[in-house]
Amino acid sequence: MRPHYRSVVFDLDGTLADTEPLVLGCMLETINAHGHAVDEELLLKYIGPPLPIMLHNMLGLDLEQAQPIYMDYLRRYEDVYMPQTRPLPGAESLLDALGEANVPLAVVTNKREDAGRKTVALLEWTERFETIIGADTASDPKPHPAPLLHALEILEGEPESAVMVGDTESDMGAGRNAGFAGVIGIIGVRDEEYLRRFGATHTAGDLAGVQKLLFEA
Numbered sequence: 001m002r003p004h005y006r007s008v009v010f011d012l013d014g015t016l017a018d019t020e021p022l023v024l025g026c027m028l029e030t031i032n033a034h035g036h037a038v039d040e041e042l043l044l045k046y047i048g049p050p051l052p053i054m055l056h057n058m059l060g061l062d063l064e065q066a067q068p069i070y071m072d073y074l075r076r077y078e079d080v081y082m083p084q085t086r087p088l089p090g091a092e093s094l095l096d097a098l099g100e101a102n103v104p105l106a107v108v109t110n111k112r113e114d115a116g117r118k119t120v121a122l123l124e125w126t127e128r129f130e131t132i133i134g135a136d137t138a139s140d141p142k143p144h145p146a147p148l149l150h151a152l153e154i155l156e157g158e159p160e161s162a163v164m165v166g167d168t169e170s171d172m173g174a175g176r177n178a179g180f181a182g183v184i185g186i187i188g189v190r191d192e193e194y195l196r197r198f199g200a201t202h203t204a205g206d207l208a209g210v211q212k213l214l215f216e217a
Contacts, residue, residue: 001215003101005182007157009148011166012109012116014189017123018088022081030073044189048168050110050135085122090207095128097211106151108133110141110170130155143173165210172199184210
């Protein structure tokens with residue numbers, strides 16, 4: 001099979017790694033521990049940007065107010081939640097197929113880069129990716145195009161032959177803003193109409209569907 005794209009950039013949480021329940025659980029525990037009553041339904045409306053931005057959008061907290069919550073979240077997640085990380089169904093097969101096709105791959109996450117690298121290492125995927133870009137790597141996090149364009153520089157790719165794969169509006173917007181040829185949204189946290197509104201050119205129900213979109217017979 002021949003891939004449609006010469007470079008593939010993946011989001012991490014909820015796209016390749018089955019971390020959505022872990023992230024939500026840690027956010028709920030941490031934010032509520034700091035005296036802010038939030039539930040999963042509210043979090044799901046705002047999830048996607050880095051947590052300090054989420055806290056501003058969701059609760060109106062400024063950076064100074066959000067920072068202690070964010071640092072506590074990072075500690076809790078790394079100590080308790082991260083070790084539970086598992087790949088999503090179809091992730092290994094998809095990465096194998098892209099590796100066999102010699103397609104250069106990158107991860108661009110709105111986690112901090114060190115947390116992204118630890119998650120990828122935990123899944124034993126470090127050798128699969130040319131680079132891992134975090135929210136603190138480039139000038140701005142997704143949906144800004146900077147982290148995707150930075151990843152492409154390392155992959156030696158071009159936007160017109162690249163695809164972004166993710167599951168939130170931050171991923172879709174970043175792919176669109178970077179001028180990527182393809183922006184694939186995985187339906188789950190957001191529905192198809194929502195993902196397309198923010199920039200998805202294609203949608204899939206799971207990673208097996210993503211694999212079909214990335215290759216042609």
